[in-house]
Every structure is written in structure tokens, then in C-alpha cells.
Amino acid sequence: MTQKEPLMTFDDAAAMGLSRDEWDLILKRLDRTPNQCELGIFSAMWSEHCSYKSSKKWLKTLPVDGPQVIEGPGENAGAVDIGDGLAAIFKIESHNHPSFIEPYQGAATGVGGILRDVFTMGARPVALLNALRFGEASHEKTRHLLSGVVAGIGGYGNCIGIPTVGGEVNFDKSYNGNILVNAMAVGLANSDRIFRSAATGPGNPVIYVGAKTGRDGIHGATMASAEFSDETESKRPTVQVGDPFTGKLLMEACLELMASDSVLSIQDMGAAGLTSSSVEMASKGGLGMEIDLDLVPARENGMTAYELMLSESQERMLMVLKPDATDAARAIFDKWDLDFMPIGQVTETGRLVLLKDGGTACDIPLAPLVDDAPEYDRPQNPIPQRPRLTSGDVGSDRPVTHVLKSMLGHVDLASRRWVYEQYDSDVMADTIAGPGGDAAVVRVHGSQRGLAITTDCTPRYVEADPETGGAQAVAEAYRNICAIGARPLAITNNLNFGNPEKPDIMAQLAQSVVGMGKAAKHLDTPVISGNVSLYNETDGIAIRPCPVIGMVGVIDDVTMAVGSQFIAADQEIFILGQDDSQNDGWLGASLYAAHHGITAVHAPPPIDLVAEEQAGKLLIELIAAGIITAAHDISDGGLAVTIAEMTLHSSFGAHITPPAAGHLHGWAFGEEQARYVVTTGDGVALCEAAQNAGVAISKIGIVTAKTELQFGDNDTISIEALKNLSEGCLPALMAG
Amino acid sequence: MTLSSLVSLRVAITVFPGSNCDRDMMVAVERLTNRRPALVWHKEANLEPVDLVIVPGGFSFGDYLRCGALAARSPIMSAVMDHAARGGAVLGVCNGFQVLTETGMLPGVLIRNSGLRFSCRMVRLETAETMPSPFTAGLTAGQSLDIPVAHNEGNYFADEDTLYRLQDNGQIAFRYVAGSAEGPANPNGAARDIAGILSNNGRVMGMMPHPERAISPLHGSSDGATLLSKSLEALMS
Numbered sequence: 001m002t003q004k005e006p007l008m009t010f011d012d013a014a015a016m017g018l019s020r021d022e023w024d025l026i027l028k029r030l031d032r033t034p035n036q037c038e039l040g041i042f043s044a045m046w047s048e049h050c051s052y053k054s055s056k057k058w059l060k061t062l063p064v065d066g067p068q069v070i071e072g073p074g075e076n077a078g079a080v081d082i083g084d085g086l087a088a089i090f091k092i093e094s095h096n097h098p099s100f101i102e103p104y105q106g107a108a109t110g111v112g113g114i115l116r117d118v119f120t121m122g123a124r125p126v127a128l129l130n131a132l133r134f135g136e137a138s139h140e141k142t143r144h145l146l147s148g149v150v151a152g153i154g155g156y157g158n159c160i161g162i163p164t165v166g167g168e169v170n171f172d173k174s175y176n177g178n179i180l181v182n183a184m185a186v187g188l189a190n191s192d193r194i195f196r197s198a199a200t201g202p203g204n205p206v207i208y209v210g211a212k213t214g215r216d217g218i219h220g221a222t223m224a225s226a227e228f229s230d231e232t233e234s235k236r237p238t239v240q241v242g243d244p245f246t247g248k249l250l251m252e253a254c255l256e257l258m259a260s261d262s263v264l265s266i267q268d269m270g271a272a273g274l275t276s277s278s279v280e281m282a283s284k285g286g287l288g289m290e291i292d293l294d295l296v297p298a299r300e301n302g303m304t305a306y307e308l309m310l311s312e313s314q315e316r317m318l319m320v321l322k323p324d325a326t327d328a329a330r331a332i333f334d335k336w337d338l339d340f341m342p343i344g345q346v347t348e349t350g351r352l353v354l355l356k357d358g359g360t361a362c363d364i365p366l367a368p369l370v371d372d373a374p375e376y377d378r379p380q381n382p383i384p385q386r387p388r389l390t391s392g393d394v395g396s397d398r399p400v401t402h403v404l405k406s407m408l409g410h411v412d413l414a415s416r417r418w419v420y421e422q423y424d425s426d427v428m429a430d431t432i433a434g435p436g437g438d439a440a441v442v443r444v445h446g447s448q449r450g451l452a453i454t455t456d457c458t459p460r461y462v463e464a465d466p467e468t469g470g471a472q473a474v475a476e477a478y479r480n481i482c483a484i485g486a487r488p489l490a491i492t493n494n495l496n497f498g499n500p501e502k503p504d505i506m507a508q509l510a511q512s513v514v515g516m517g518k519a520a521k522h523l524d525t526p527v528i529s530g531n532v533s534l535y536n537e538t539d540g541i542a543i544r545p546c547p548v549i550g551m552v553g554v555i556d557d558v559t560m561a562v563g564s565q566f567i568a569a570d571q572e573i574f575i576l577g578q579d580d581s582q583n584d585g586w587l588g589a590s591l592y593a594a595h596h597g598i599t600a601v602h603a604p605p606p607i608d609l610v611a612e613e614q615a616g617k618l619l620i621e622l623i624a625a626g627i628i629t630a631a632h633d634i635s636d637g638g639l640a641v642t643i644a645e646m647t648l649h650s651s652f653g654a655h656i657t658p659p660a661a662g663h664l665h666g667w668a669f670g671e672e673q674a675r676y677v678v679t680t681g682d683g684v685a686l687c688e689a690a691q692n693a694g695v696a697i698s699k700i701g702i703v704t705a706k707t708e709l710q711f712g713d714n715d716t717i718s719i720e721a722l723k724n725l726s727e728g729c730l731p732a733l734m735a736g
Numbered sequence: 737m738t739l740s741s742l743v744s745l746r747v748a749i750t751v752f753p754g755s756n757c758d759r760d761m762m763v764a765v766e767r768l769t770n771r772r773p774a775l776v777w778h779k780e781a782n783l784e785p786v787d788l789v790i791v792p793g794g795f796s797f798g799d800y801l802r803c804g805a806l807a808a809r810s811p812i813m814s815a816v817m818d819h820a821a822r823g824g825a826v827l828g829v830c831n832g833f834q835v836l837t838e839t840g841m842l843p844g845v846l847i848r849n850s851g852l853r854f855s856c857r858m859v860r861l862e863t864a865e866t867m868p869s870p871f872t873a874g875l876t877a878g879q880s881l882d883i884p885v886a887h888n889e890g891n892y893f894a895d896e897d898t899l900y901r902l903q904d905n906g907q908i909a910f911r912y913v914a915g916s917a918e919g920p921a922n923p924n925g926a927a928r929d930i931a932g933i934l935s936n937n938g939r940v941m942g943m944m945p946h947p948e949r950a951i952s953p954l955h956g957s958s959d960g961a962t963l964l965s966k967s968l969e970a971l972m973s
Binding site for chain 2: 151154158159160161243244245246248249336337417420421422423424425426427428429432443558559727
């Protein structure tokens with residue numbers, strides 16, 4: 001080959017994040033020394049971000065099949081059958097490191113990237129969610145990061161016109177130096193019109209479309225595969241810059257093109273840009289690809305082969321078209337004023353060949369890039385046994401409403417309105433339930449059917465017991481979907497952990513995936529897509545483990561969906577999933593414990609998957625039968641917080657009767673799983689149905705016309721007071 | 737609430753690169769009239785004769801330069817201005833309102849929300865006492881409407897003389913008033929709580945709230961359907 005690219009050494013490889021073993025393997029596979037462009041391609045493809053080398057062994061254990069699954073992990077996004085010939089296509093992805101360095105652009109491009117993953121499959125995106133974790137509220141960077149990330153999410157989603165309908169925002173000091181920004185997108189497509197990425201047909205044209213390539217985001221995938229340090233500020237130039245306007249044009253152009261019969265395969269240029277898209281398309285098709293880099297539309301002059309291949313400039317796609325479709329396709333991209341450039345062709349060689357300046361800048365076999373990507377079985381330390389916290393160790397004498405006031409006014413539980421009002425949650429006019437409830441509900445356009453969508457994780461539990469915490473994230477998502485009356489279908493996961501080369505962290509990762517897999521299998525919600533974000537550490541301190549679950553369910557008639565707010569006085573309030581004998585509760589690893597100075601790590605509430613399934617299925621039936629008028633799953637803060645949340649935006653109050661004996665705070669704030677608070681106008685039918693289904697049920701009170709929340713005879717607080725605390729918290733923090 | 741008598745009403749909706757409420761408006765109007773409005777691309781220099789042109793919400797041309805500034809200079813807007821000069825009716829919603837002020841068809845300008853943040857929420861509008869206009873003819877002065885807003889630049893601003901003139905001429909169509917939703921009545925700091933204004937002949941209206949997002953009880957309000965259907969009825973007569 002013509003050698004214009006500089007030849008590399010092991011030092012160069014190490015600077016790109018490769019180990020000695022990995023360098024040696026590259027030399028062996030090539031049987032020569034790689035040049036800069038080639039080594040860059042290896043380093044990107046073998047980065048943790050692209051190769052999943054630390055997590056693959058465990059990801060393989062997750063359930064990925066089911067009659068509802070149309071497309072499992074491996075494509076740009078997963079696809080699940082929702083009936084009527086339609087598929088819901090969705091995925092969640094992290095943009096943690098870029099968002100910490102440059103919050104607005106990091107978060108915005110996270111949204112843009114996940115949207116491209118979804119519309120690349122031929123789906124029109126219909127909903128966005130975000131799972132966000134920030135440092136403690138008092139930390140000097142938190143306000144800057146929160147306002148920047150929220151503005152960035154809104155900046156992209158609002159402009160491109162996809163509603164942001166839900167998600168979560170939490171605060172914990174373990175994220176002080178490493179925030180988490182996970183974005184999920186959901187789209188809809190006809191089941192028989194889903195596009196995939198495997199290249200087909202040697203000789204077919206490879207087309208570059210979208211924005212031009214610049215020097216931004218070079219080696220972003222590798223940056224996402226290393227720990228942070230004080231030098232991170234210097235990595236600002238590796239953060240990509242988003243352009244939602246071009247994203248909108250690209251989305252419309254691609255969907256218009258995909259409605260014709262022109263596209264054979266298509267891949268988003270996301271992490272590792274032109275490298276991962278070309279390598280994945282060619283290798284999935286069992287073929288090769290030849291690209292003339294001089295034809296790549298570039299934003300700047302004089303970009304090297306290495307820079308062109310490793311740039312993570314946004315809003316770009318690579319596609320293989322039918323040979324006779326090029327002119328019609330070009331007309332569509334001309335209409336949308338986007339670049340459309342044939343840059344190469346599919347070959348039979350099994351090699352990636354890149355031409356530049358009249359020479360060959362790269363000629364490497366594809367197989368090692370994908371098949372020989374390292375897979376590690378990294379050592380794990382045993383998970384410590386956690387003691388059980390007994391309620392007796394915690395005081396129970398303060399009135400419940402006093403505790404409620406401090407908890408609902410705390411940043412952990414306060415209203416997220418300051419955040420979600422910055423997101424356009426209504427555009428597309430199909431949002432039936434936006435942010436603030438259990439699951440968001442988005443109507444399938446032109447029908448009565450609806451998608452229910454949620455994201456969930458409780459890092460406290462995962463830290464204390466990764467397997468239980470991994471299962472709990474699935475169970476809580478399941479409950480959120482059931483609570484509006486929808487059938488859970490499938491999940492996408494975003495595994496956020498520290499450095500997997502540390503055996504404690506590796507144990508968190510592996511064991512939480514084990515728990516997640518057990519729950520997903522039992523609850524019949526296979527994992528159809530996902531993302532792994534490791535090395536979430538700064539100066540050696542890891543984040544609390546946060547394996548986020550994004551779940552999608554379907555409800556046949558959105559008019560039957562219930563909300564979490566009380567709707568009528570004199571209706572009875574029940575706990576579904578708990579019987580009358582319960583007079584205490586599980587406070588270990590609870591939010592109550594965290595708010596009461598308990599810093600030791602205790603065992604989290606156990607997960608009973610059989611109970612979760614029984615309670616969830618019963619609730620779906622009861623909602624479909626019109627027996628339930630409001631439902632809210634019990635999670636952070638336990639029963640009392642759940643009930644309070646059900647009053648906050650209703651015009652009603654509640655009179656709750658606590659058990660006569662037992663531990664009042666355990667009962668009110670314990671976090672036992674598989675429970676919901678529900679209201680009904682027909683308590684007899686509800687109790688009979690619960691008894692028949694073998695699900696525990698307990699009446700605990702009644703909805704009142706008085707806008708007060710009352711526990712027993714002598715403990716009362718006005719809803720207005722609680723609401724002011726809840727609504728006032730974030731605005732005060734952000735104004736402060 | 738389809739009104740079969742409206743099926744002969746001709747409505748066109750302009751589409752710019754970056755428009756993102758064009759489909760929602762099309763769906764809302766079709767639902768009310770049983771007839772699908774025409775979507776007209778920004779590069780079109782001519783407009784078929786229509787009874788109403790709607791300039792929809794979104795981020796035309798990415799809001800680059802200034803919201804609505806580039807769209808206001810597109811070929812289709814010249815045709816829309818000709819239509820308005822002939823007495824034709826025009827409704828601009830959100831970004832559409834911004835475009836109409838940029839063309840000079842409506843006075844004033846929409847600047848950054850006073851809170852410096854995007855604001856998406858339900859607001860309550862009060863219908864003002866106006867000059868004769870198809871957009872308010874079917875509503876009574878003081879009638880309140882719950883319709884959501886979603887914008888970053890909805891803070892209506894004009895000099896004092898203009899504000900007095902709008903007031904005296906009955907060109908203020910809707911004002912923000914306290915409703916049931918959390919937060920201040922006026923979501924963006926607009927002068928005189930202005931949510932929507934009329935041109936000096938009453939035939940052109942710009943408003944920040946999105947009536948197309950409040951056309952069914954499932955949206956939490958059907959008041960947008962009321963506003964649109966009353967306007968369409970008035971344009972029929």
C-alpha cells in the first residue's frame with residue numbers, strides 16, 4: 001500500500017487506550033505495523049464503548065427473546081410488536097462524560113444520537129425520556145450542570161419536535177464528579193418496514209448523508225472508556241456539537257427516503273463516527289467496504305484520514321442504496337438542503353479499504369475488528385453481606401406528617417416541574433400523560449392504542465446488593481407501566497458503573513445484570529437494546545452503580561388509562577400487595593433511613609418476582625374493567641409519600657388509618673416492593689378480585705373532599721402546605 | 737366535533753424546514769372540517785386561493801439569526817402577505833406568530849421569556865373585547881380558554897405607543913390570566929399579559945399558545961378546538 005500515514009508504536013496505542021496485549025494482537029492480525037488511521041480504527045472498535053469487552057460476558061446472559069420481540073440487541077435499536085402491524089422501536093444511551101465537560105452540548109447530542117438510532121430503523125420517533133443523576137444539591141457544580149443539561153435536552157428535543165414525556169432526576173454526592181445523562185427514544189414503524197444495518201450487494205453504492213464532518217468529538221468513544229481526572233477540562237474539544245435543526249432535516253429526509261423502496265441498509269454515525277458505521281455495516285453483511293475519504297463532505301480543509309474516520313460530528317448517516325435509486329434519493333436530500341455524497345461501494349473482500357489523496361490510507365481485514373474484539377472475564381470481589389436494619393433501631397415518635405414535610409420538600413422527592421416544563425412534552429399532540437406521573441402515556445397516532453413508557457433505577461439498592469438492585473429496577477419499571485393500566489412488553493437498559501477493572505465494581509456490574517436478567521425473564525420483559533457506560537469515576541472515586549431500566553408497555557385503549565391523582569371524594573383507598581396484618585416496614589436502604597442519618601449500608605427490600613407479576617397482572621385487569629380510579633406504585637419514601645403524591649395535584653385529601661400497634665414509621669415509610677396504592681368506588685369488587693388472584697389487599701383509608709392529609713385522629717396537614725414544599729424546592733435551589 | 741358545514745373551507749398550512757407543529761395543526765383542522773388542509777412548502781412562491789392560511793409552530797430554520805426571521809423572507813411568505821393584503825385571513829401560532837411579526841404583518845416582537853427558560857405548560861387565556869375579527873367573533877369577551885404554551889421566546893414586546901394603540905383599537909385578542917395550573921399566570925413576561933394580537937383589520941392573528949394541542953379531553957382541554965372551530969365558522973359566513 002502507499003504509505004502516507006505515520007506508522008504507530010505501542011506508546012501511540014497506549015495513548016489511544018489500548019493495552020499491551022491488544023497491541024500485540026493487532027500486530028499479529030495485520031502481520032505488520034498499523035498506521036495512525038488503522039490504529040485509530042482498532043482503538044475505537046475495541047474501546048469499551050464499542051466492544052463491550054468488560055460487560056459482554058454478562059450481557060449474553062440477559063433474556064432477549066419473546067413472541068413480542070421483532071428485533072433484539074445488535075441493531076441501532078430494538079423493536080417490539082405492539083399490535084395492528086406496528087412496532088415500537090426504542091433504545092436508551094448514555095452521554096455522561098461529554099455532559100459533565102460541556103453540559104448543554106453533551107446532553108443535546110445525547111438526545112440527537114438516540115433519536116438517530118431510532119429513525120435509522122425506519123421509525124418516526126414519538127417520545128423522549130431522560131434518566132439524570134447529579135451530585136448533591138449543595139455541590140458547587142450541581143446547579144450549573146443541572147441547568148445546562150436540562151437546557152440541552154430541551155434545546156434538542158424541543159427544536160426537533162419530539163415530545164420529552166418523562167424520566168427521572170436524582171441527586172447524590174457520588175455523582176459530584178461524574179453525572180449521568182441517559183437519553184431514551186421511542187419510535188413507531190410498520191413491522192414490515194424496519195431497516196437494518198447489514199450491507200448487501202457488492203458493488204452497491206455507499207452514500208454519506210447529513211451534516212459535514214469536522215474535527216469535533218474525535219475519539220469520543222475512547223474518552224467514554226476511561227476514568228476522569230483533573231485534566232478532564234482539557235478534553236472539551238472532544239465533545240460533539242449538536243445541531244437539532246439539521247437533525248430535524250435529516251430525520252425528515254431519511255423517513256421520506258425510507259418510505260420509497262431505495263434503502264438496502266442504513267446506519268447512524270454515532271460513537272466512533274464513520275469508523276463504527278462502515279465497519280459494522282460491512283461486517284454484519286459479511287462483506288467489505290471501500291471508501292474514498294476525499295469524497296467525504298468536510299467542514300474543514302486538510303483533515304487527515306484519522307480525523308475523518310474518528311470524528312464524531314453529529315447528524316450524519318451512512319447508507320447502502322439500490323444502484324438505480326441514487327438519483328431519486330439525491331432529489332430528496334436536495335429538497336432538505338443536506339449533503340448527499342456517494343463515497344464508496346460495498347465489496348466482497350472482507351476488508352475495509354480507505355483511499356485518500358491518491359493513496360491507500362487503510363487496508364485492514366474486518367473480521368479482527370469485530371470478531372477478535374477482546375472479551376474479558378474480569379475478576380470480581382464477593383459482595384459483602386449487608387445487615388438487616390430493624391425498625392426498632394429507628395425512632396418512630398414524630399408525627400408522620402412532620403416527616404412527610406421534610407421528605408417532600410427535599411430535593412430527593414420534590415416536584416420536578418422546574419425541569420420538565422423546560423421540555424416540550426406536548427408536541428405531536430399525542431401525549432396523554434406527560435411528566436410527573438408513574439409512566440408517560442403516548443397515543444399511537446390515529447388510534448386509541450397507547451404506549452406507556454418509564455425509566456427507573458434505585459442506586460441505593462444496587463450499591464447495597466447489586467443482584468437485588470438490578471432486579472428491583474426492572475420490578476419498579478414494571479409497576480410503573482402496570483399502574484397506568486398498560487401491559488409491559490420489553491426493556492432497554494443503560495448500565496452506568498465505575499471502572500470494571502476494579503473487582504468491587506465488576507461485581508456490581510455482573511451481579512446487577514444477573515438480577516436484571518432474572519426479573520426480566522420472570523416478568524416476560526426481554527431486553528431488546530441497551531448501552532453500557534463504564535469508567536464513571538473521577539480521581540478514583542466511583543459513582544453509585546446505576547443500571548437504568550427503560551420499559552415500554554402497551555394499552556389498547558388510552559381512554560381507560562388511570563392516573564396517580566385522586567379523582568373523587570369518598571372513594572376507598574387500598575394497598576394492593578399488602579394485607580391488614582402489616583404494621584411495620586422495610587427501612588433498610590430506604591430513603592427514610594438516608595434522611596435520618598443512617599449512613600451504614602443495610603440490605604435493601606427483597607424482590608418477590610411472583611408477587612410482582614401477580615399484583616401487576618391483577619392491576620391491569622382491574623383498570624381495564626374500570627374498577628380502579630387511581631393507582632400509584634409504592635417506591636422511594638414508601639406508603640406515606642405515595643399517598644401524599646396522590647393528593648398533591650388532585651382537589652382532594654385523604655384520611656388514612658394507620659395500624660393500631662406496630663412501628664408507625666416502618667409502616668409509613670418502609671419500601672417493601674410489589675405494592676401499589678389504589679382507589680376505587682367499588683371496594684367489594686376489588687377485594688373479591690384480589691382474593692381470587694391471591695394478591696394481598698388492605699383498606700387503609702378514604703379520599704376526602706377536605707384538602708387535608710390526615711393520619712389517624714390527631715396528625716393532619718394541609719395539601720397546600722405539602723404542595724408548596726414540593727413545588728418550592730427546585731426553584732429555590734436553582735434561584736439560590 | 738366535526739362541523740360538516742366547514743368541509744368547503746379551504747385552509748393552507750405553511751411548512752418551513754424546522755416547522756414541527758404543521759402536522760398537529762393539519763390533524764386538528766381536518767378533525768374540525770373533515771377536509772385535509774394543504775401543506776405548502778416554503779419554496780412555493782404562489783398560494784392557491786384559500787380562506788385561511790395558518791403559519792404553524794416549530795423552529796423554522798432552526799431559529800437561527802432570530803426566531804422567524806429567515807422564514808419571514810421565504811418565497812411563501814411573500815404570497816401569504818399578498819393574501820393578507822387582499823383581506824385574506826392568517827393565523828400564526830407560536831413560531832408562526834414570530835414569523836408574522838418578522839414580516840411586519842403584526843406589530844411588536846416576541847423576545848426571550850422573562851425567566852430565560854423554555855416554558856411548556858397549560859395556561860389560561862381570557863378573550864378580550866376586540867375589533868370585529870373572525871378569530872374572536874364566535875367567542876365572548878371575558879371567555880376563558882385553557883390552552884398550552886411551549887416556547888422560549890414568547891415574551892410579547894412593543895413600545896408603549898403601540899401597546900396603547902393595540903388596546904384602543906381592540907387588537908389584543910387574548911391575555912394570560914390565572915388558571916388552575918401551577919406557576920404564574922403570565923408564563924413569559926409578555927407586556928400587558930398579551931397572548932395573542934390582531935392586525936389592524938382584524939384579519940390576521942398571532943398567538944403564542946397552541947390551540948392544536950387542546951382539541952380533545954385527552955389533551956386535558958378542548959378549548960383549542962373551540963377557538964379553531966369558532967374561527968373557521970366565522971370564516972365560512
